[in-house]
Amino acid sequence: MEKIIEVQHLSKSFGNHEVLRDIDFSVNKGEVVSIIGSSGSGKSTLLRCINLLEKPSSGQIIYKGENILDDKHDTRAYRTKLGMVFQQFNLFNNHDVLGNCIVGQMKVLKRSKEEAEKVAMKYLKVVGMDKYINAKPKQLSGGQKQRVAIARALSMEPDVMLFDEPTSALDPEMVGEVLKVMKELAESGLTMLVVTHEMGFAREVSDRVVFMDKGVIVEEGTPEQIFNNPTQERTREFLKRTLKI
Amino acid sequence: MSFDWMIKIVSENWPMFLRGAGMTLFISIIGTILGFIIGLIVGIIRTIPMPERGGKRVTLKIINSILGIYIEVFRGTPMIVQAMVIYYGSALLFGIDMNKLNAAILIVSINTGAYMSEIVRGGIISVDKGQFEAAYAIGMTHFQTMINVVLPQAIRNILPAIGNEFVINIKDTSVLNVIAVSELFFQTKSISGINFRYFETFFVASVLYFVMTFTVTRILRYIERKMDGPENYIMYANQMQVETPEDTLRRTQSVNGNNR
Ligand SMILES: Nc1ncnc2c1ncn2[C@@H]1O[C@H](COP(=O)(O)OP(=O)(O)O)[C@@H](O)[C@H]1O
Numbered sequence: 001m002e003k004i005i006e007v008q009h010l011s012k013s014f015g016n017h018e019v020l021r022d023i024d025f026s027v028n029k030g031e032v033v034s035i036i037g038s039s040g041s042g043k044s045t046l047l048r049c050i051n052l053l054e055k056p057s058s059g060q061i062i063y064k065g066e067n068i069l070d071d072k073h074d075t076r077a078y079r080t081k082l083g084m085v086f087q088q089f090n091l092f093n094n095h096d097v098l099g100n101c102i103v104g105q106m107k108v109l110k111r112s113k114e115e116a117e118k119v120a121m122k123y124l125k126v127v128g129m130d131k132y133i134n135a136k137p138k139q140l141s142g143g144q145k146q147r148v149a150i151a152r153a154l155s156m157e158p159d160v161m162l163f164d165e166p167t168s169a170l171d172p173e174m175v176g177e178v179l180k181v182m183k184e185l186a187e188s189g190l191t192m193l194v195v196t197h198e199m200g201f202a203r204e205v206s207d208r209v210v211f212m213d214k215g216v217i218v219e220e221g222t223p224e225q226i227f228n229n230p231t232q233e234r235t236r237e238f239l240k241r242t243l244k245i
Numbered sequence: 246m247s248f249d250w251m252i253k254i255v256s257e258n259w260p261m262f263l264r265g266a267g268m269t270l271f272i273s274i275i276g277t278i279l280g281f282i283i284g285l286i287v288g289i290i291r292t293i294p295m296p297e298r299g300g301k302r303v304t305l306k307i308i309n310s311i312l313g314i315y316i317e318v319f320r321g322t323p324m325i326v327q328a329m330v331i332y333y334g335s336a337l338l339f340g341i342d343m344n345k346l347n348a349a350i351l352i353v354s355i356n357t358g359a360y361m362s363e364i365v366r367g368g369i370i371s372v373d374k375g376q377f378e379a380a381y382a383i384g385m386t387h388f389q390t391m392i393n394v395v396l397p398q399a400i401r402n403i404l405p406a407i408g409n410e411f412v413i414n415i416k417d418t419s420v421l422n423v424i425a426v427s428e429l430f431f432q433t434k435s436i437s438g439i440n441f442r443y444f445e446t447f448f449v450a451s452v453l454y455f456v457m458t459f460t461v462t463r464i465l466r467y468i469e470r471k472m473d474g475p476e477n478y479i480m481y482a483n484q485m486q487v488e489t490p491e492d493t494l495r496r497t498q499s500v501n502g503n504n505r
């Protein structure tokens with residue numbers, strides 16, 4: 001299997017607060033990996049380190065065989081290869097739906113407007129938002145915003161999609177529409193790394209589940225292993241707490 | 246009788262009043278625009294993220310402290326004093342005999358620029374951090390992020406404060422009479438120096454000032470209403486003169502209503 005992202009001995013501290021400690025894990029091409037764990041365990045920080053929104057304190061991140069923490073490595077070119085979906089959507093408020101999906105393509109990938117619009121429409125159709133191209137973010141519901149945010153990331157045609165709790169800020173009735181889109185993307189063979197509290201999604205859609213607690217990876221394995229036969233006490237406790245609610 | 250005098254003063258001197266008012270408007274408009282451009286540049290530079298190390302960090306630190314001094318000095322001294330120092334200073338120290346109008350525009354622009362820098366900076370830092378992150382995450386440079394995402398939102402949010410500066414400038418250009426620029430106050434002083442009817446003449450001037458600021462305020466408020474309410478408006482001005490508290494309230498309420 002081809003490793004796309006490989007994280008080695010990654011640590012991250014804010015001041016003297018160590019948030020990630022000696023993280024080792026990798027994502028293979030075409031794989032869907034879910035990261036679960038209670039809030040504050042460092043899941044977002046790990047994702048943000050991977051696309052360099054946070055600078056790791058130590059360790060390495062290897063993308064397709066290259067060390068992206070090397071000073072000479074082109075951070076921005078690397079970021080275009082990772083699509084990021086945020087918990088708070090972060091759609092560009094000054095652009096409409098189509099504008100959100102083309103501005104990066106045009107300014108960063110230097111695509112022509114026509115080409116960018118064609119690509120954007122393709123992915124807006126995938127997420128079912130092609131009828132809303134002229135809407136401004138504030139005119140959309142949370143679920144719609146998040147689907148546009150997914151289309152915006154896909155429009156850059158990244159190798160890997162990173163999702164940071166994409167449904168946590170949504171009203172319950174909108175969670176389904178976003179998970180459905182993500183499930184379709186997973187089935188289409190897209191490589192995805194998903195931080196989620198949706199245990200159903202982690203169990204059914206992912207190829208591998210990573211459980212984090214207090215800044216370390218406690219356990220990882222297939223959904224079957226993690227949900228049915230966890231080997232670690234901390235995993236069992238977390239699942240008991242989470243699944244009961 | 247005062248009222249008769251006023252009519253007489255207006256009918257005899259209206260061209261002078263009009264030219265003075267025109268000059269006042271001209272200097273305030275140009276000064277506000279140039280001041281805004283200065284403020285935009287300074288505000289953008291002062292919000293560049295500090296590099297972690299290296300020569301760039303040192304350069305940026307030096308530039309930032311120079312700009313900081315500029316802002317502090319020009320906000321911390323009266324424009325009337327700045328006018329004297331710049332106008333006479335440039336003649337004395339550099340032998341530059343500035344055209345009075347150019348000097349006036351220069352003074353108003355630099356002074357406005359100092360306030361605008363802080364207004365722009367406030368507008369930029371009030372834009373949600375998530376907007377920057379989303380732009381960085383798709384590979385934009387800091388500059389691309391500013392141009393395509395942050396500044397359009399920041400500028401829209403600070404429009405009330407920009408209008409506010411414009412209104413302040415209409416009134417404060419009156420201090421330029423100390424370097425004999427023929428704006429409205431200077432013209433009024435000249436007229437009253439001939440007829441010795443100080444109250445009546447200056448009363449006419451006050452009406453003209455009020456008509457100008459009132460009209461500008463109305464126009465600006467109309468423009469603001471036309472643009473839909475900003476998401477993250479920030480109150481960041483020395484003295485709000487365009488927006489009423491009711492406007493602010495209406496704005497923030499509509500934000501809370503829409504945003505969740
Ligand atoms: N920018 C930051 N500065 C200081 N501490 C932070 C920062 N970001 C996150 N943290 C801390 O790091 C820990 C992990 O946070 P996070 O990665 O957001 O956890 P999770 O996403 O699993 O809920 C928390 O204790 C949080 O307070």
Ligand SMILES: [Mg+2]
Pocket residue numbers: 043044045164165
């Ligand atoms: Mg998180």
